[in-house]
Amino acid sequence: MHSDPLLRVENLTTQFFTEAGTVRAVDGISFEVHEGEIVGLVGESGAGKSVASMSLMGLVESPGEIVAGEISYKGETIIAVEEGPDGQPRRRDDALSNEELRTRIRGNEIAVIFQDPMESLNPVFTVGGQLREFIERNRGLEADEAREEAIEMLREVGLPDPEQRYEEYPHQFSGGMRQRVLIAMALACEPSLIIADEPTTALDVTVEGQIIDLVDDLQEKYGTSVIWVTHDLGVVAEICDRVNVMYLGEIVEQAPVDELFYDTNHPYTNALLNSIPRPDRTVAQLETIEGVMPEAIDPPSGCRFHPRCPDARAVCERVHPETRVVADADGEPHRAACVKHDAFDVDYDGSPPLEAADEGGRSEPSETPGSELAANPTVDDSGGDGNE
Numbered sequence: 001m002h003s004d005p006l007l008r009v010e011n012l013t014t015q016f017f018t019e020a021g022t023v024r025a026v027d028g029i030s031f032e033v034h035e036g037e038i039v040g041l042v043g044e045s046g047a048g049k050s051v052a053s054m055s056l057m058g059l060v061e062s063p064g065e066i067v068a069g070e071i072s073y074k075g076e077t078i079i080a081v082e083e084g085p086d087g088q089p090r091r092r093d094d095a096l097s098n099e100e101l102r103t104r105i106r107g108n109e110i111a112v113i114f115q116d117p118m119e120s121l122n123p124v125f126t127v128g129g130q131l132r133e134f135i136e137r138n139r140g141l142e143a144d145e146a147r148e149e150a151i152e153m154l155r156e157v158g159l160p161d162p163e164q165r166y167e168e169y170p171h172q173f174s175g176g177m178r179q180r181v182l183i184a185m186a187l188a189c190e191p192s193l194i195i196a197d198e199p200t201t202a203l204d205v206t207v208e209g210q211i212i213d214l215v216d217d218l219q220e221k222y223g224t225s226v227i228w229v230t231h232d233l234g235v236v237a238e239i240c241d242r243v244n245v246m247y248l249g250e251i252v253e254q255a256p257v258d259e260l261f262y263d264t265n266h267p268y269t270n271a272l273l274n275s276i277p278r279p280d281r282t283v284a285q286l287e288t289i290e291g292v293m294p295e296a297i298d299p300p301s302g303c304r305f306h307p308r309c310p311d312a313r314a315v316c317e318r319v320h321p322e323t324r325v326v327a328d329a330d331g332e333p334h335r336a337a338c339v340k341h342d343a344f345d346v347d348y349d350g351s352p353p354l355e356a357a358d359e360g361g362r363s364e365p366s367e368t369p370g371s372e373l374a375a376n377p378t379v380d381d382s383g384g385d386g387n388e
């Protein structure tokens, strides 16, 4: 990790200006992706993973806007927003224009794979035709050359009978096969970075495993870097080198993957880990995270996780922690945004627990299944899907 990163994201802040108020979807996140790395972006639904991904490619649509931050790719500033004289955010002079982002970066340098392939494939054209056209357009190849290349890519992503499959329509493909086609499309322009936004969420577990293996193999073969967006820490463990855990628009923990699992430093990550199904536990024993993630429109004061946090103390209501280095992971920083760590000098230990815990002292989560995160009456579980 001594080389310059392929992608550097600094203080990325993306908001949606809605009638109900300003949605702070991505609220000042910073992370890096190095060459040949698979970096995870993980968190519950609504954490801001997709908005962050779209922001990286300059694809946020109105009423959304990147209001602050800087993104550099291969050492070049591609997106940068500063405060203008009128106090409004504006594009910095050295950043790329939308046109430059579209022609130079998207597809060629950074490609994206979405959860639902049907959104990216046109049902009225053959799969091969779409892939060929994409290759023609983006690589300037002649039609028959592009056809050869398309078939080669279909073979590369593990589609049986690629010549025959080339002539078929998207509805003739299974979900997993369609996802393979999208991977072929993403790889066709030989990008240096692929953003995969929950590409396996809609697939059954076996097919999901196959797609993960495929991306892993291709990543190794081509040296492509990948940002893998998921709500599933199990998938992260399988495929990622480094991980960013997001909660309500912020990165709350950031570490190499083994470190994250063996030396977990944020209570939210811990809660996510405890909610992973394990073969040695029955469903009834699963500890899902209680309560619904609050709205990004009006996040809780202090630490945004405090209303659901088993470790919350009074200080957590007041102090909004940024991510700080809390441990060393073989020379790499392990960051967390939780004031219980010494790196935050706010007298967490001297601060009273937020609610008087039953029978004096806060119990380990496993001793009071299901209640530890639900205990706080301020948790609003009236909307959204709180099951994740």
Ligand SMILES: Nc1ncnc2c1ncn2[C@@H]1O[C@H](COP(=O)(O)OP(=O)(O)OP(=O)(O)O)[C@@H](O)[C@H]1O
Binding pocket: 016, 018, 023, 024, 025, 043, 044, 045, 046, 047, 048, 049, 050, 051, 052, 062, 063, 064, 231, 295, 296, 297
């Ligand atoms: N077009 C939009 N207008 C208003 N708010 C939006 C819009 N798109 C996203 N948001 C809000 O931004 C926040 C982050 O959403 P995002 O889709 O990035 O979450 P996510 O982590 O990708 O969740 P999921 O796992 O469900 O895909 C949410 O509060 C969401 O409601």
Ligand code: NI
Binding pocket: 049, 050, 051, 197
């Ligand atoms: Ni998403």
